[in-house]
Amino acid sequence: MDKTTVLSKKPLFLGLLFLLFILFAFLPLYGSVYSVILVTAIFMHIVLTVSWVIFSGPTGYISLASAAFFGVGIYTSAILGKTFPLPIVICFGALTSFCLALFVGALTLRLRGIYFSMFTFGLVLLIQQLLLWYEVNITHTRGRFVIVINNATIYYVMFAILAATILTAYFISRSKYGLALQSIGEDEEASAHTGINVTVLKTIIFAVSALFAGAAGAIMATRWTYIDPFIAFNPLFSFMPVLMAIFGGMGQFYGSIIGAVIFAYLQEMLITRFPYYYMLIFGIILVVVILYLPGGLVGLLQKWRKGDLAEKHANT
Amino acid sequence: MKKKVFLPLLMAIFVLMFLFSATVTTAPAKDKIVVGMSRPLSGPMAKIGDSAFRPVYETFVAEVNAQGGIFVKEFNKKLPIELKVYDDKSDTGTMTRLTEKLILEDKVDFLWPACGTHNIFAQAPIANKYSYILLTAEGGATSITPMLQSLPYLFISLSFSDWYQIPVWADLLAEKGAKTAYIISMADLFGIEYAGVSSIELPKRGINIVGIKSVPPDIKDLSTILKEAQKTKADALMVLAYPDAVILATKQSMEIGYNPKAFLGGPGVNFGFYHAIFGPATEGVSGFSMANRKTSPAMKELFDKLYKNKPEAANDWWGHPLYWAGYEFWKQAIEKAGTLDQKKIKDVMVAETFNTVLGPTSFKGGLMAKESHTGEIGQWQKGLFETVGGGKWPNTKVTAPFVYPKPKWPVPAPAKK
Numbered sequence: 001m002d003k004t005t006v007l008s009k010k011p012l013f014l015g016l017l018f019l020l021f022i023l024f025a026f027l028p029l030y031g032s033v034y035s036v037i038l039v040t041a042i043f044m045h046i047v048l049t050v051s052w053v054i055f056s057g058p059t060g061y062i063s064l065a066s067a068a069f070f071g072v073g074i075y076t077s078a079i080l081g082k083t084f085p086l087p088i089v090i091c092f093g094a095l096t097s098f099c100l101a102l103f104v105g106a107l108t109l110r111l112r113g114i115y116f117s118m119f120t121f122g123l124v125l126l127i128q129q130l131l132l133w134y135e136v137n138i139t140h141t142r143g144r145f146v147i148v149i150n151n152a153t154i155y156y157v158m159f160a161i162l163a164a165t166i167l168t169a170y171f172i173s174r175s176k177y178g179l180a181l182q183s184i185g186e187d188e189e190a191s192a193h194t195g196i197n198v199t200v201l202k203t204i205i206f207a208v209s210a211l212f213a214g215a216a217g218a219i220m221a222t223r224w225t226y227i228d229p230f231i232a233f234n235p236l237f238s239f240m241p242v243l244m245a246i247f248g249g250m251g252q253f254y255g256s257i258i259g260a261v262i263f264a265y266l267q268e269m270l271i272t273r274f275p276y277y278y279m280l281i282f283g284i285i286l287v288v289v290i291l292y293l294p295g296g297l298v299g300l301l302q303k304w305r306k307g308d309l310a311e312k313h314a315n316t
Numbered sequence: 317m318k319k320k321v322f323l324p325l326l327m328a329i330f331v332l333m334f335l336f337s338a339t340v341t342t343a344p345a346k347d348k349i350v351v352g353m354s355r356p357l358s359g360p361m362a363k364i365g366d367s368a369f370r371p372v373y374e375t376f377v378a379e380v381n382a383q384g385g386i387f388v389k390e391f392n393k394k395l396p397i398e399l400k401v402y403d404d405k406s407d408t409g410t411m412t413r414l415t416e417k418l419i420l421e422d423k424v425d426f427l428w429p430a431c432g433t434h435n436i437f438a439q440a441p442i443a444n445k446y447s448y449i450l451l452t453a454e455g456g457a458t459s460i461t462p463m464l465q466s467l468p469y470l471f472i473s474l475s476f477s478d479w480y481q482i483p484v485w486a487d488l489l490a491e492k493g494a495k496t497a498y499i500i501s502m503a504d505l506f507g508i509e510y511a512g513v514s515s516i517e518l519p520k521r522g523i524n525i526v527g528i529k530s531v532p533p534d535i536k537d538l539s540t541i542l543k544e545a546q547k548t549k550a551d552a553l554m555v556l557a558y559p560d561a562v563i564l565a566t567k568q569s570m571e572i573g574y575n576p577k578a579f580l581g582g583p584g585v586n587f588g589f590y591h592a593i594f595g596p597a598t599e600g601v602s603g604f605s606m607a608n609r610k611t612s613p614a615m616k617e618l619f620d621k622l623y624k625n626k627p628e629a630a631n632d633w634w635g636h637p638l639y640w641a642g643y644e645f646w647k648q649a650i651e652k653a654g655t656l657d658q659k660k661i662k663d664v665m666v667a668e669t670f671n672t673v674l675g676p677t678s679f680k681g682g683l684m685a686k687e688s689h690t691g692e693i694g695q696w697q698k699g700l701f702e703t704v705g706g707g708k709w710p711n712t713k714v715t716a717p718f719v720y721p722k723p724k725w726p727v728p729a730p731a732k733k
Contacts, residue, residue, distance in 0.1 A: 034421040037413055129532065132503055136530055140512070141459070142505040143437055148445075224409050226437035228505070231408045271410070272417070275403035279358040 024159060028152040036155045040223070042264045043158045044216050045244060047165045049260040051212040052241035054169045055205050057250050058181035061112070065104065065120035067237035068127050069097040069210040073217025074224075074232040075131065078144040081222065086149065090157060090218045097214025098207045105203035112188075121238060128233035135229065143228035146221045157219045165212040166257070172205065173253050181205060247289055249296025258297055346391055349656065351377075352400045352418030353428040354439075359406025365431040367587070368632060369453035372639040373399070373428065375622055386647050389654030400424060408438050415439055419446045425656050429453045433505055436460065440470045447658050449665070451646055453639045456683075458509045464682035469662055473642035473684050474635060475692065477513040481604050484692040484705040486514075489552055489578060490521035492720035498550035498576075499528045500541055500565065502557035507531075510556040526550050535561055539568045545576075551721075552578035559584035566594060566601070570725040577721030578602060586694060586701065588631030598696035600722025605694025605703050607637045607674075610715040614673045615690070633694055633701040641672035642684065648672075675711040687711065695719060 028036050048066055056063050073093035080089050108119050135142050172178045183191040184198055192198050221227055241260075248259020266285070270278040293300050353373075356365045377397045380386060385396035400422060404411035411430045418424045419442075427448045430439050433455035440460075443450035444467045456476035464470060475481055489497070497518055501507035511528055518525055526548040529541050542565065545553055553576040555565040562584030569579070584590055585603025594601075609616040618640055623631055646661075648670040653660045669678040677688040690711050691703035697716055704719075706712030 032421060034417050037416055037420075041409075041413055132532070136503045136508055140508065142508060143434060145437070145441075148441065220409065224412050224438060225441045226408070226434065228434055230504075231434065231438075234407060236405075236407060271403040271405065272414070275355075275357050275401055278403045278405075 028155055033151060036151050037223075038268060040151070040155045040158050041268075042261055043155075043162045044220055045240065045264040046257055046260040047158070047162050047212050047216040048237065049241040049244040049248075049256045050165050050169050051209045051216075053245050053250065053253075053256040054172060054209040055181075055202075056242075057245065057253075057256070058173070058178065058185045059202065059205075060185040061109075061202070062117045062242065063120045063206070064117050064235075064238040064242070065101070065123050065210070066213055066241045067124045067233055067235055068120070069101060069213035070217040070220075070237045071124070071127065071229075071233035072097045072100055073214035073219075074146075074221040074227055075144075076214070077218040077221035078146045078227050078232075081147040086153070086157070086219075086222075090161075090215050093218025094211045094215035097210040097217070101207040101210030102203060105206040106199075109199060109202045109206065121235070124233050124235055124238055128229045131229040131233070143226055143231075145226055146224060148225055149222040151223075154219055154223055158216065161212060161215045161219065164215075168208065168212070169253065172208075177201060177205065243286065245296075247286075247296055249293075249298030249300075251295055252298050255296055255298035262297065346656075347395065348398045349386060349388075349395045349426065349650075350398050350400055350422070350424045351426045351428050352402075352422055352424030354402050354404040354411045354414035354418065354430050356406040356431050357401070357403035359404075361406035361431050364454060367589075367630065368635050369429070369431065369639055371622060371626075371630060372453070372636055373643070376640065376643050379621075380647065386650050388650060388656060390656065404430060408435060411435055412438055412442060415442050419443075419448055426658075429455075431455070433457050433460075436470075436472070440467050444469045447662075449646075449658050449662050451642050451665075453642070454635065457505055458513060459505070461681075461683070467682065468666075469658070470682050471642070471665060471679050471684070472682060473638045475604070475606065475638065475684075475686070475689055477510045478517075479683060480686040480689065480707050481692045482510065482513045482517045484707060485554075485580060485602070486517040486521045486523065488693060488705045488718045488720075489518070489523055492578075492718065494523055494551040494578060494720070496524050496526045496548070496550040497552040497554060498526055498545040498548055499554045499556060500538065500545070500561075501528065501530050501554075502533050502561060503530045504533055506558070507556050514554060514556070523552075531557065531561065533558060533561070535564070537568075538565050539572060542568050542572055542574050546572065546574040550576060552576055552580065555579075555581040557581075557584075559587065559590075563590070563593060566590075566597075570597065573725070575722075575724040579722060580693075583634065585696070586632060586634040587629070588627070589629035591696060591699065591701070592627070592629045596699075597726050600695060600697070600719050602693055602695045602704070602718075602722075603701070604634045605691050605701060606634050607690045607713070608633055608694070608701055608703060608715055610700075611690050611703065611713045612673075612675070618673050631701075637673060637690070638684065641674040641677050641688070644672040645670050645677050645679075691715075693718075695722075 027039060048070060052063065052066050076093040076096050077089050080092055104123060108116060111119055180196045180201055188198055244260040244263045245256045247263045249255030270281055274281060356362045377399060381396045385394035387394045402414045404414055418427060427443055427450055429450060429452040431454045436452050436455045440450055447469060449469050451471045452473060456472045456474040458478050499511050499514055501511035507530060515525060527545060555562050562581035565581060580602045582603040585601055586605055591598050607615045609619050615637060618637065622636060649661050649664040652668060653664045665679055669676050674688050674690050678685045686707055687709040688711055689706060689709060690713050691706040693705035694701045695704045695718060697719060702716035703714055704716055706714055
């Protein structure tokens with residue numbers, strides 16, 4: 001492809017991006033109420049997946065702490081929602097998750113592989129049980145009502161969090177820190193020898209990724225009206241971002257976005273149109289993707305573009 | 317170059333998804349009553365939903381439709397019920413979203429309940445916001461009572477701790493001269509509330525609570541706590557937890573030879589699967605109850621209908637009759653209102669008393685009136701879950717006297733050499 005062609009595609013891309021932005025920015029004005037609710041949920045999945053990919057994608061550290069950061073945001077919203085205005089609640093949710101991740105990261109990011117994954121998952125259960133103990137023994141209750149906010153406001157807040165998450169992920173991946181993270185993923189010891197302060201970098205990026213999950217939790221809580229430790233710290237939110245990223249393909253930055261969008265939308269279709277077969281169909285799709293598409297959907301598209309598939313067919 | 321192609325592709329996917337999601341379905345024609353539900357068809361709540369409300373609503377809808385449907389004067393004809401069921405994956409966030417989908421996008425005529433007390437708390441404000449009647453099934457809690465005034469469209473069918481089970485249980489123990497009780501409660505809303513109500517009702521009747529232990533819902537070993545309870549020599553052991561923990565407590569009490577004079581476990585003891593698991597060893601074990609086949613001919617007919625060709629494990633002597641009565645009540649309220657207008661039907665449900673499988677049935681302040689209950693406490697006796705205690709209400713039908721002390725657990729026969 002010559003330079004002229006490449007240059008001519010840039011305005012097209014920017015135009016599409018602008019069109020997309022306009023479509024989503026005005027959705028509450030012309031879309032049905034439910035389309036706003038559904039797109040909010042899909043945005044939430046993208047935020048969780050992309051925030052997971054910021055750290056785990058390049059480093060290869062499989063964190064299962066997403067539910068902990070998301071849950072901390074939810075509980076912050078439930079506790080502070082009746083006292084503070086929404087923007088402060090969202091910031092608190094994000095900062096609390098950031099601090100938690102900073103603390104946990106500093107303690108545990110020397111662990112590697114399965115030990116790190118196990119610890120992060122343990123963190124979800126630990127916080128869940130601690131909160132449960134606190135609610136049962138100190139407040140003598142279990143659940144909390146969350147102040148309800150209109151759907152359009154939730155949508156716009158989630159849209160803003162989504163934009164911030166994607167931009168942050170993009171700039172980190174293009175920065176020297178992104179390269180350093182990739183280098184850690186390939187060989188951590190070699191990275192340390194090149195002068196990268198691996199522990200500090202890992203901890204900070206881990207905490208930054210938690211920021212967005214916390215903010216998403218703080219705003220989503222207002223949609224759920226009632227929460228308790230089991231609702232807030234649902235392990236599902238630890239596994240979903242990982243599955244969505246694998247589904248989309250972790251090799252490319254946009255793979256996780258595609259994965260989250262299609263995965264979330266597919267789930268919506270299955271639980272409403274095939275509710276009695278949802279788990280079966282979903283399970284089959286996951287098995288097929290993991291077995292036959294190790295590069296996820298993006299990997300499949302890339303292969304197809306390169307003509308690999310056509311070649312294989314021709315050879316058989 | 318790759319990115320030049322893929323980013324626009326990503327945009328295109330977004331746009332397509334968006335257009336697809338924005339599709340609005342048309343309102344259903346009024347040749348049927350569309351009932352929407354968000355139920356846990358998968359996930360950890362599925363086994364509760366499938367054994368509790370599901371068999372009732374499936375049988376109820378089949379029966380109503382076999383009769384041609386519900387007569388609605390406004391349309392001057394009978395309208396059959398069509399169910400629209402979604403799977404909320406046992407996730408409350410998904411449940412709230414699907415509830416709004418049913419109301420806003422599918423525009424269902426009626427909303428039927430999600431599963432579990434925590435979901436009542438989450439779903440009721442949504443139903444109320446859109447003025448949809450929510451007649452609940454699985455779940456109920458003391459802490460919901462103060463909210464009922466602000467949730468006029470919420471109707472709770474299931475009985476619960478102070479409505480009116482624990483006061484009746486305390487009466488039964490006091491009548492038999494029990495002086496002490498030990499409580500094991502689950503660390504969740506259910507356990508907190510039941511333990512809290514017990515801490516008020518038992519001492520009122522001179523029964524001293526010698527120990528309360530709160531345990532996680534997924535506990536796998538209760539033997540240490542049971543041994544501690546055994547040491548207190550408490551007359552009654554109350555295991556206020558969900559079926560898995562109740563079954564565990566029963567099994568481990570047998571293993572350590574702990575024989576309290578009264579054993580209350582619930583929910584769990586009220587299900588047929590409890591008897592199916594432990595057989596004759598259930599003799600004298602108490603639980604929460606509403607009715608059995610001996611309660612009335614109408615109740616016998618209901619249980620015969622619900623449990624025809626089903627294993628004993630499918631039986632539920634507490635929730636099933638209440639859910640059924642609730643929806644019999646709902647059907648009659650629609651017929652009386654002569655419309656599908658939620659507010660008019662809600663007003664009828666608030667004001668009227670209808671005859672259901674329980675007898676005269678009404679809702680007071682959003683709760684199914686305790687005067688409508690046919691029982692509160694049951695006890696396994698010779699393979700039947702007898703109703704041994706109820707309030708002093710007109711509908712109460714005790715089917716057998718309370719046995720106290722309960723027989724000791726059977727000693728396992730020594731292995732043959």
